[in-house]
Amino acid sequence: MSDLSNQYSIVCIGGMNVDRKFYAKSSLQNETSNPVTSSYSVGGVARNIAENLGRLGEKVSFISVGGRDGDYKVIYDKSAPYMDLSFVKQVDGAATGSYTAVLDQAGDMAIAYADMEVFDQITPDLIQEHEQLLLSADCLVIDLNCPLETVEYIHQFGKDRDIPLVIIPVSSPKMDRLPKELSGLTWLIVNKDETEGFLNHPIENKKDWKESVKKWLDLGIENVVVTMGEEGVMAGSRGEEVVHFPAVHTPVVVDVTGAGDSFCSAVIHTWLQAKPLKDIIHAGRINAHRTIMSEDTVRIDLSRNQLIKDMKENK
Numbered sequence: 001m002s003d004l005s006n007q008y009s010i011v012c013i014g015g016m017n018v019d020r021k022f023y024a025k026s027s028l029q030n031e032t033s034n035p036v037t038s039s040y041s042v043g044g045v046a047r048n049i050a051e052n053l054g055r056l057g058e059k060v061s062f063i064s065v066g067g068r069d070g071d072y073k074v075i076y077d078k079s080a081p082y083m084d085l086s087f088v089k090q091v092d093g094a095a096t097g098s099y100t101a102v103l104d105q106a107g108d109m110a111i112a113y114a115d116m117e118v119f120d121q122i123t124p125d126l127i128q129e130h131e132q133l134l135l136s137a138d139c140l141v142i143d144l145n146c147p148l149e150t151v152e153y154i155h156q157f158g159k160d161r162d163i164p165l166v167i168i169p170v171s172s173p174k175m176d177r178l179p180k181e182l183s184g185l186t187w188l189i190v191n192k193d194e195t196e197g198f199l200n201h202p203i204e205n206k207k208d209w210k211e212s213v214k215k216w217l218d219l220g221i222e223n224v225v226v227t228m229g230e231e232g233v234m235a236g237s238r239g240e241e242v243v244h245f246p247a248v249h250t251p252v253v254v255d256v257t258g259a260g261d262s263f264c265s266a267v268i269h270t271w272l273q274a275k276p277l278k279d280i281i282h283a284g285r286i287n288a289h290r291t292i293m294s295e296d297t298v299r300i301d302l303s304r305n306q307l308i309k310d311m312k313e314n315k
Helices: 045-055 070-079 117-121 124-128 131-135 148-161 172-177 192-199 206-218 259-272 277-292 304-313
Strands: 009-013 017-024 036-043 059-063 065-067 089-091 098-103 109-115 139-143 165-168 187-191 223-227 233-237 243-245
Touching (some): 036 045, 045 059, 065 070, 089 117, 124 131, 124 148, 139 259, 187 259, 192 223, 206 223, 233 277, 243 277, 259 277, 277 304
Parallel strands (some): 009 059, 017 098, 065 089, 165 187, 187 223
16 A cells, blocks of 8 residues: 555546547548447546546546446546546536547558547536535646636735646647636646647747746746657756656667646655655656556556656656
8 A cells, every 4th residue: 555644635627528549441432331349438638647646546536527328437437546526517418528539551540530629618607616625625637628718817816815726738729728827827838839839939949948838937937847759858946957868778669648737746746845856856757657658548567666666666
């Protein structure tokens, strides 16, 4: 068992969905049936982060919206052991979030469908219904599947009450849901594309990369991480030097799905332990590394003790 004497209460807000992938067995042809193999898994940025944190021994509550359908039952059954789902609203007539991708013989995406309309119902009014839960939290985490006004509401809520907030983007197109005013935000974890688009700051070398972190910090954010895949991460805190951390070499890449979410989760978990930045980022890198080497979006061997062991083995 993990040591839960320093367990923290975390509220995650945002997306949950089922992921369906269809793998073509031959060249894809339009307007006819194509033979495929398929896979079915549970995802969603905020949900993935919540599961990671639950496996790491934190007390996690999850706020989202879904339908009254079979997909929600699959998500519930997979997620319930690691988080409190009693704050998820089920809406009659709505479809639970889903992502469906068709991949060609080379493994490249031919077409994908994202049905995420239900997340528009994660409104400030819905969040206000759970104000007491938010007030009891040691940390709030929100992804940009939520509407802009909801992200702004949570940002102001945390800022006014001195409750730490972590914002996790979902994709470059959804960066328009990031508030323009970010002072007091505790953590922002973004990638290169999201940063370039929002800041209008091309990143062509390490100097540009480091400067991008400084630009984020200049907006009043306390801690910033800009990730760049195999190039590693650049991270900094206000008033401190911005530092580059190389990626952990991963000899066998099984599936990159969920790597970013696992990185964010380990960063949040380790930061709550009041560890220095180098340990915080190391935890994120190792959890992402181990996730990439597994078939699962959230690795099933994850625990607080396992993460500590993994970090020691990869110093």
